[in-house]
Amino acid sequence: MDKISLDKEMILDATEEIIRRFGPDKANITDVAKLLKVSHAAIYRYFDGKTALWNAVTERWLSHLHAPSNEILKEDSPADVKLSNLLESFVEAKHHSAINDPEMFANYIKLAQSSTEVIQKGIEEGINSIEGIIEQGITEGIFFTESPHQEARAVYLATSIFIHPNTFEDPDRKQNIKSVINLLIRGLKNSNR
Template sequence: MDKISLDKETILNATEEVIRRFGPDKANITDVAKSLKVSHAAIYRYYNGKTALWNAVTERWLTHLHAPSNDILKEDSPADIKLCNLLKNFAEAKRLSAINDPEMFANYIKLACNSMEVIEKVKKDGMNRIEKIIVQGITEGIFFAESSHQAAKSVYLATSVFIHPNSFEDPDRKQNIESVVNLLLRGLKNPNK
């Protein structure tokens, strides 16, 4: 086999390509190794099996998927506008990925059914982003919450229905997102403002 400079990033890139080519059910480590022109044992030096590799590729994919939310956190805007933008971004990111990158989305769904480790990390990250904005809103006097953590968890849970594939084809989806986000923002508003 040809010598290739192998690292985790190269393996993850190849794994995404293989998943997109064969789908998450048929793709395997041997396919990844063949695409890199290395032995499958070379892959095991970096990842101790298919589950670890698929978890890593899904985690990286989700990180890229949610990268725009980092920009939202940096926006110079009031917390209520920022939270509205973030929640809409969360809802649309998964729907658009299901349309634009169906194989990787299918891999994410499969992982969500089989391994909660990556999914729990993503949920925690989403709640942390929401909490940062809620804390900003409390500081600005826009929001009131006895516990920013509990408020963030409640907001996440209330909007998580929109990241589920069953909601993607709902003809009232955009209206429903708007209604839920507006309700949540009204619930967080400081009653003294």
């Protein structure tokens, strides 16, 4: 492949393919270079090393994973409905990925344990999305809080347990998610705090 036709997206696509083929523990830059029929040096022109490349792949994967959530933010619906939909979307996206794309989900878990930068960015984006909906709810007179950001962080933390693989096999998982979300929304609606 000539240098001109190689770009970051091609490298990211190839890296995802390699991770899916070999798993995150065995995949490496050599495999990516071989798949693209380029040298290691060609990859290093775009990424500073394996960590940078794997971070970029995970960041892109998370962005695709959360695309449906971004559509929910655009909905013209009351804040309580929108928040419920968003939280269910967050937890179900990871669950579906673990089932349908286990190698990339394993890569995400591995990265979460070793490099928090990409994961922290995703968490902050999630919290900011929740905060925006809470602020919408305050404007609509549905939610009552003086600290939307702190409430958004609490809501995120309360539901984040459901993205952990240990919860995926629980037969009551869906009901537990609904119960927690309903409890959180009732708390936000409580004007007697």
